[in-house]
Amino acid sequence: MRNTEQEITDDSIIQENTIQNNQIDQKDKQKDKLSSDKDRIAELEKEIHEIQKREHESLLRTRAELENIRKRSLLEIEKVYKFSLERFISELLPVIDSLERTLEISNKMENNKQSSIIEGIELTLKSFLDTMKKFGLDIIDKVNIPFNPQIHEAINTIESKEYQPNSVIKMIQKGYLLHNRLIRPAMVTVSKSIEIDQDNNNK
Numbered sequence: 001m002r003n004t005e006q007e008i009t010d011d012s013i014i015q016e017n018t019i020q021n022n023q024i025d026q027k028d029k030q031k032d033k034l035s036s037d038k039d040r041i042a043e044l045e046k047e048i049h050e051i052q053k054r055e056h057e058s059l060l061r062t063r064a065e066l067e068n069i070r071k072r073s074l075l076e077i078e079k080v081y082k083f084s085l086e087r088f089i090s091e092l093l094p095v096i097d098s099l100e101r102t103l104e105i106s107n108k109m110e111n112n113k114q115s116s117i118i119e120g121i122e123l124t125l126k127s128f129l130d131t132m133k134k135f136g137l138d139i140i141d142k143v144n145i146p147f148n149p150q151i152h153e154a155i156n157t158i159e160s161k162e163y164q165p166n167s168v169i170k171m172i173q174k175g176y177l178l179h180n181r182l183i184r185p186a187m188v189t190v191s192k193s194i195e196i197d198q199d200n201n202n203k
Contacts, residue, residue: 082136082178082179083178083179083181085135085178086178086181086183089132089135089137089176089178089183090183090184092132093176093183093184095128096125096128096129096174097173097174099121099124099125099128100125100174102121103118103121103122103125106118106121135178136178136179137176137177137178138176138177138178138180139174139175139176140152140174140175140176140177140185140186141171141174141175141186142168142171143168143169143170143171143188144163144167144168144169145167145168146164146166146167146168147166147167147168147188147190150182151175151177151182151185151186152168152175152185152186152187152188152190153175153185153186153187153188154188154189154190155172155187155188155189156189156190157189157190157191157192158170158189158190158191158192159191159192159193159194160191160192160194161194162191163191164191165191165192165193166190166191166192167190167191168186168188168189168190169188169189169190169191170188170189171186171187171188172187172188172189173186173187174186175187
């Protein structure tokens with residue numbers, strides 16, 4: 001009987017140990033699974049963070065591109081607005097030239113009997129130019145300034161003691177700018193240095 005009781009006791013201990021071992025194994029498996037799940041969650045969170053970062057960068061690039069397109073469009077619209085009258089104004093410049101030549105000729109005439117007509121032409125020309133200036137037209141008509149090839153066209157050069165070399169000394173035909181863009185250069189006479197006759201100096 002004692003052997004039987006001992007065997008039962010041993011079996012019970014074995015069963016308990018087995019159960020405990022199984023429980024430990026289960027806990028270890030649960031721990032491993034939990035650790036694996038945590039690692040997987042961390043990986044997913046990292047992937048989500050990277051996706052969000054890429055989407056944010058893509059959104060910023062898209063916004064920047066849209067802003068650039070908007071700015072370019074505004075510049076194009078402004079450019080079209082500013083220079084839409086360029087051709088029209090260019091066609092009117094000969095009219096201005098004719099009015100100015102008429103006034104120049106009349107001022108040279110003695111005993112002008114049509115002073116009221118001339119005065120009317122002067123007022124018309126002034127009103128005409130004032131209106132053109134409102135739309136961005138600027139006149140290039142100054143003399144005694146340095147010659148600038150960007151706005152001046154030299155028709156001839158003259159030796160002069162009164163002016164510095166390479167100065168505009170006479171306005172042959174006025175030039176015009178539209179919103180600071182040249183639509184016609186001013187035709188001018190330019191001063192140059194007086195050449196010294198070496199042969200005469202040596203005598």
